[in-house]
Amino acid sequence: MGKETDKKIEALDLSSIGRTYAVNYQFNASGPIKVVKSTRLTKLLELYGNILWEPGSHKKNVIAFVSELDEILLSQPFDSFTDEMVDRLIGELRKRGNSNATINRKMAALSKLLRKAFKMGDIHSLPEFRRQREKAGRIRFLEYDEEDRLFAAIRSRDELYADLCVFLVDTGARLGEGIGLRWNDIYENRATFWITKSGKSRTVPLTPRAISAIQAHTGAPDGPFANIDQQRFRAVWNSAKGEVGLGRDDDVVPHVLRHTCASRLVRGGIDIRRVQMWLGHQTLQMTMRYAHLASHDLDVCLPVLLRRLPEPGAEEK
Secondary structure (H helix, E strand, O other): OOHHHHHHHHHOOOHHHHHHHHHHEEOOOOOOOEEOOOEOHHHHHHHHHHHHOOOOHHHHHHHHHHHHHHHHOOOOOEOOOOHHHHHHHHHHHHHOOOOHHHHHHHHHHHHHHHHHHHHOOOOOOOOOOOOOOOOOOOOOOOOHHHHHHHHHHHHOOOHHHHHHHHHHHHHOOOHHHHHOOOHHHEEOOEEEEOOOOOOOOEEEEOOHHHHHHHHOOOOOOOOOOOOOOHHHHHHHHHHHHHHOOOOOOOOOOOOHHHHHHHHHHHHOOOOHHHHHHHHOOOOHHHHHHHHHHOHHHHHHHHHHHOOOOOOOOOOOO
16 A cells, blocks of 8 residues: 555544444354344333233233333433433332332333343343342231121122132132133142243142132133133222221232132141242242241240249248
8 A cells, every 4th residue: 555545544533433333233252243223111022022921911010010111211212221220210110109019020020121132132231130128018818707708798799709719718829820720720629820920830739619619610611710800800809898898908909818828828837838839939938928827836935935933832941
C-alpha cells in the first residue's frame, strides 16, 4: 500500500468498533455469532411461554405476572436486563401492596423467562435475583365442626361442589388438580395427579368418603369434577362461608382444604417425610410449615424436665 492509503487508515477512528460489537452481538463458542436485538417481556413470553409453562391456571397467573411487570417497565425494550430493573420492579410491587411471598412468585416467573431468553441469545446478561424474606404466618385449617357447617352450606347449593370439597380435604389436592382429575387417573381406590405445581405426578390412596364423592358422578364424561368452573365454584364457596359465619376470615379460601388435610396428617402422627410425599412438595422446607402441629412428639421430653421433689418427712431423722 502507498503512503496515502496508510494515512487514511491511521485517520480512521476504530475505538467505537469494539463497543458496538459488544453491544450488538453475543458470543457463542459452539455456534455462530447471533445479533441481539432489543426485546420486551411480553415478546419473550410470546416466544417461550408455551415451552416453559403447560396450559392451566399456573400459566394464566404467569401471563398476568409478566404483563404487570412489562407495564411497570412502561413496555420499554431492552437487550440486557439489569439489577436496577429488578430493584425497580420490586419497589413498585411493594408500593402496590404485594407481599414478599407474592413478589417472590412474580420474580420466579420473570427469572425463568429471562434464563430462557439468555440461553437462546435474546439478551446479553442476567440480573441477580434474591428471594425476599417471607413471613411464616399462621396456617389456617378447618376444625371438624367448621368443615361440617361449611360443607353442608355448599351442599345445599350444589351437590357436585360439595363432593369436590370432600375429595380435596381427604386427598390434599389443589383445586386445579381435583378439577383436572380424569377417570383414567383413578385405579384401585387411588388417584394420580399428573398436572401439578411441581411438574411431578403423585398418587395417593382414597378414603371411603372420597371414593363415594367420586362415584356419585360416574356419569360425567371426562372426570368426576371436570365440568366445574373455578370462578363459579369460588362464588358458591364465598356465599356458603358467609352463611356459616366465616365470611370475615380471609384465610378460608378453597386452598384451606389442602392445609386442613396436611394438618390432620401431622396431628395424627404421620411423619413429616410422608406428609411431604402425600402433598407433593418439592422441598421438605415447604412441609415443615406444619411441623409445629406435631405437638405430641414432644411429650417424650416431659419426664426429663420433671423434678423429683423429696417426699414429705423424707429428710427428717
